[in-house]
Amino acid sequence: MGIAVYGGIGYNILISLTDYEGIGEPNFSNLDLEMYRTALADGAFREAVIHNFVLIVAFTTMSLALGLFLAILLDHGIRYKDKIQTIYLLPMALSFVVTAQLWLWMYNPSRGVVNVIITTFGFDSIDWLGNPRFALAAVILALVWQFSGYAMVVYLAGLQSLPDDQFEAAKVDGASPFRTYLKIIVPQLKESSVAAAVVLMLFALKAFDFLYALLGSYRPPTGTDIMATLMVREALQFGRWAYGAAIATMLLLLALGIIAPYLAYQHRQGSL
Template identity: 80%
Template sequence: MTTHDTTETTETATGPSEERVDWQTKLRYFLNSDFVRSSPYWGIPFLLMGIAVYGGIGYNLAISFTDYAGIARPSFSSLDLEMYRRALADGSFRAAAFQNFVLLVGFTSISLGLGLFLAVLLDYGIRYKETIQTIYLLPMALSFVVTAQLWLWMYSPGSNGMLNVLVTTFGFEPIDWLGNPKLSLAAVIFALVWQFSGYAMVVFLAGLQSLPSDQFEAAKVDGASTTKTYVRIIIPQLKQASVGAAVVLMLFALKAFDFLYAITGNYRPPNGTDILATLMVREAFQYGQWAYGAAIATMLLLLSLAVIAPYLIFQHRQGSL
């Protein structure tokens, strides 16, 4: 009986001591880890980003639940969804959302199609390959504002715009490209495709060049033509490149405010080109409807997340995340 008690006393005495030593060892290991030792370098930028970016997003979300109009400090005593209900009932919001959807789908699909076509031509080895690649990549080096000023001159009404010079040369009347609601959105999409189709071309070209070359040889042995080889064998393997390029292009379409603002020159674009970003800025900065503008900004953020989330899920399933 005495021996048993002594054993229990010894286990009781040594157990906490061993746990304490193990806890101290883990703490010492954590404090000496690269994560902690590098914290002076990444901690402050991470804190500033958290306050400036995520803090701003959170404050914008809180503002959207109020009726703040920019006159005094916002009151958070009563929060509701009134601004979101107002947006869904607002004809201007619905029109901007529809035009944003048309811009997103039209710009993305045309850029992907043109980029894939150019990538296949370059991969096939056409003449002046480097020249064509440089020409289509050059617009990517320009900002939205510079591109907008260039196309503003191209679309200039009357006989001063370059496009109208071509139109009048063939005996037609000058066209108001940006003032006509039936043409303005198509004109904007065309300008954006001109700028970003080179990006899609580079993404697809990288995907094509990463594929093994023996697939072409095997297809030739089987008697397949070059067109059938690309359509049935090569292009279907570009799924990951297609998804990645589509996500980036859709995000560009959602944040095209600076392009539209620069090409129209005011807060109210002509009918047919108003999107959620321009509506948000106009409601907040021109009309002082800060809570309404914050609600539109929140919904625009949710749309961006809806674009990115499926891509992240796709990348995770592919083992890239």
């Protein structure tokens, strides 16, 4: 673990302090932060960071909201509960590559089911993946479809851990089921929300393979470039290994910025 993981992370950080371009051996005699300054001055990098934050916030929020809604329906004892739970969990079993191919067919401008549906209602068909106005939204929708089932399971476990007498007491007091969930039950799902949100945000950071399989290029259409795609393109396509390593380091720091507060919270709660 120390050599393969932490050793690799350390070596990547060291490479990011050089001007290595993949030819010969790196020169470690003159280490500096030039690649980080280059990244901060690069418009493509700033755009990728913005897309990353939009992806994280929108994908996580929508997945949590849909997952909570589905969990409440299942907890409320709707018909075909087991079948619905299986249907919404199924996408979690699929890899990013399989999901990307599925949505690639669905987003087909001429024959995709998404455009077939919207044209049925009188709207014009949309080039979902080629139009910068819709490309990032299309990516977010596909990811929400795949991971809302995970949020549903987390919330359902939290709901089933709550005592039933809370529902009975609220019913005796005349509270409607909607008000009971809104005022009593949902506020008690804080730990479930935090745990699910952390995992979903980390999934959003690891969306490179999904974007590559969906869009078929290191350079996705304008409006969908994220730090991971920029990192791989700079290193593998352009041979700017030091610059790619600098982006990878900042991506690591972003991931630590997500997971570290959660670990600190768990420690305060006595769970670590």
